[in-house]
Amino acid sequence: MHFNTKLIHGGISEDQETGAVSVPIYQTSTYRQNGVGQPKQYEYSRSGNPTRFALEELIKELEGGYQGFAFASGLAATHTIFSMFRSGDHIILGDDVYGGTFRLLHQVFEKSGLRYTLVETNKPETIAAAIEPETKAVFLETPTNPLLKITDIARVAEIAKEHGLLTIVDNTFATPYFQKPLQLGADIVIHSATKYLGGHSDVVAGLAIVKDEAVAKQVGFIQNAVGGVLGPHDSWLIQRSIKTLALRMEAHQSNALQVAQFLVEHPAVAHVYYPGLADHKDHDIARKQMTGFSGMISFELKKEAQVASFVEALRVFTLAESLGGVESLIEVPAIMTHASIPKALREQAGIKDGLIRLSVGIEYVDDLLADLDTALQKAGE
Numbered sequence: 001m002h003f004n005t006k007l008i009h010g011g012i013s014e015d016q017e018t019g020a021v022s023v024p025i026y027q028t029s030t031y032r033q034n035g036v037g038q039p040k041q042y043e044y045s046r047s048g049n050p051t052r053f054a055l056e057e058l059i060k061e062l063e064g065g066y067q068g069f070a071f072a073s074g075l076a077a078t079h080t081i082f083s084m085f086r087s088g089d090h091i092i093l094g095d096d097v098y099g100g101t102f103r104l105l106h107q108v109f110e111k112s113g114l115r116y117t118l119v120e121t122n123k124p125e126t127i128a129a130a131i132e133p134e135t136k137a138v139f140l141e142t143p144t145n146p147l148l149k150i151t152d153i154a155r156v157a158e159i160a161k162e163h164g165l166l167t168i169v170d171n172t173f174a175t176p177y178f179q180k181p182l183q184l185g186a187d188i189v190i191h192s193a194t195k196y197l198g199g200h201s202d203v204v205a206g207l208a209i210v211k212d213e214a215v216a217k218q219v220g221f222i223q224n225a226v227g228g229v230l231g232p233h234d235s236w237l238i239q240r241s242i243k244t245l246a247l248r249m250e251a252h253q254s255n256a257l258q259v260a261q262f263l264v265e266h267p268a269v270a271h272v273y274y275p276g277l278a279d280h281k282d283h284d285i286a287r288k289q290m291t292g293f294s295g296m297i298s299f300e301l302k303k304e305a306q307v308a309s310f311v312e313a314l315r316v317f318t319l320a321e322s323l324g325g326v327e328s329l330i331e332v333p334a335i336m337t338h339a340s341i342p343k344a345l346r347e348q349a350g351i352k353d354g355l356i357r358l359s360v361g362i363e364y365v366d367d368l369l370a371d372l373d374t375a376l377q378k379a380g381e
Contacts, residue, residue: 003062003177004246011058011239023054025236047224051232055207055239059197062176062242063189065209067216069223070235074172074192075100076228077206079108081139081168081188083222084215087113090134094121094151095349096144097170098192099338107340118345121151122282128159137166142181143173143286146298146333146357147350148273150282153289157185166215172196172324177249178292187211188219193238195324196294199248203237205230248326251362252295258365259358259372263299268306268376273298295360296323298333301379304354307332310379311356316363316371323359328368331357 001009014021026049031042042048052070060068071077078101085091093105095118105116119126121140138160142151157167168188169181175196181189191197193205210216223229230238253276260274275286276293286293301307311319317330321337331337334346334353341351360368 006061007177007245008243010061011056012054013058023051023236023239025232026050027232045232046227046229049229049232049235051239052230052235055230055235058239058242059176059191059207060209063171063209064180064182065189066212067210067220069208069210069219070193070230070238071206071208071223072228072230072234073204074190074194074206075104077190077192077208078104078170079228080219080222080226081190081208082109082114083226084218085109085114085136088134089114089136090132091116092121092127092130092135092138092165093118094140094144095119095345096147096149096351097139097141098145099333099340101139101141101170102338103340118349120149121156122149122285124152124155124159127156131159131163131165135163135165137168139168139170141170141173142179143275143294143296145173145296146273146338146355148173148275148280148296148298150275150280150286150289152285153181153184153186157187160187161185173294173296174290174292175245175249175294177245178253178294179290182209182211184289187215194322196249196252197242197245197324198238199241199245199325201322201325201327203234203241205234205238207238248362249292249294252324252360253292255362255365255368256293256295256297256358256360259360259368260297262369262372263297266373266376268301268303268380270300270302297358297360299356299358300352300354301356303380304352306379307354307356310375313375313378314371315374316367317358317375323357325359326362328361328363329359333357 033039056068093116117130160167167186169186172192189209191207263269263272274297317328
């Protein structure tokens with residue numbers, strides 16, 4: 001099937017018992033067993049639930065992996081993946097990652113002895129230089145959050161394999177509609193399904209997809225042992241939303257490109273970060289490994305003092321954290337999503353205090369452009 005058809009009919013897309021074209025919400029915690037020590041397929045919903053399993057099978061198929069896992073949040077998925085490593089192990093981490101990912105590694109796992117080194121993953125030579133005898137994995141985002149850097153996944157995976165390392169890719173910004181890291185050589189893919197996969201700002205969820213059986217056994221054990229699983233209703237919401245992913249991602253991308261071009265030409269804007277622009281430094285790599293550029297844009301104003309007044313003057317864009325919903329959102333990473341990263345490290349990565357991040361929604365694009373233009377004019381008054 002074509003990918004767009006798989007979004008609707010892939011995985012377990014209907015109920016085999018009744019023929020219902022929507023997978024039922026199995027709102028149960030436990031299951032009757034055939035006899036003592038004789039459970040059926042499911043025995044307890046932390047270990048497995050039919051609705052969650054349907055979502056896990058769907059995302060496995062969409063990403064082209066061996067097995068999928070659904071969690072209560074993107075960070076719960078990331079926590080499970082980091083839990084595969086031991087004290088003394090070393091992780092290579094992208095310097096421009098979501099603040100929550102950095103916080104998890106820096107303030108939680110580092111206390112248990114898991115070490116990390118920040119590198120610019122869009123420069124593969126920095127990865128090779130950072131490898132130590134104890135290095136176990138490379139963890140990266142592409143596009144990154146919030147500077148929209150693009151990492152050559154195939155090249156990084158090649159370096160990682162040469163040294164026996166896992167390549168872990170956060171694919172939240174691109175989704176499997178625009179990018180498939182496992183096909184490019186990655187071993188594990190992570191999603192904050194709260195974002196584009198959920199798409200409606202009404203559910204918090206995380207997904208992980210692994211390429212082979214050995215890693216799947218490790219992840220499955222930790223998922224069950226720790227218990228940060230996604231509930232059946234939220235699993236149903238994500239699966240329902242994935243059915244319209246193709247339509248939404250095309251609309252996000254179309255609007256984002258027009259917004260990016262508008263910002264580039266506006267006299268109040270200093271710099272625009274969007275991989276769909278031909279002058280983006282990683283544009284060629286993005287074109288090679290992605291089929292589209294998604295809906296995230298970051299930019300800087302020429303006058304940083306105008307940032308607050310500009311953001312607060314907007315009426316269609318909503319000032320809020322998160323991203324990937326049908327509505328357009330705006331935020332200032334340094335004091336919102338990336339505030340947990342120390343200022344010195346933020347600035348070293350290029351995340352300035354005045355950086356603005358847009359999640360471009362699927363509204364009528366002229367309304368978005370007019371909103372931005374009016375707010376920029378008010379900020380300059």
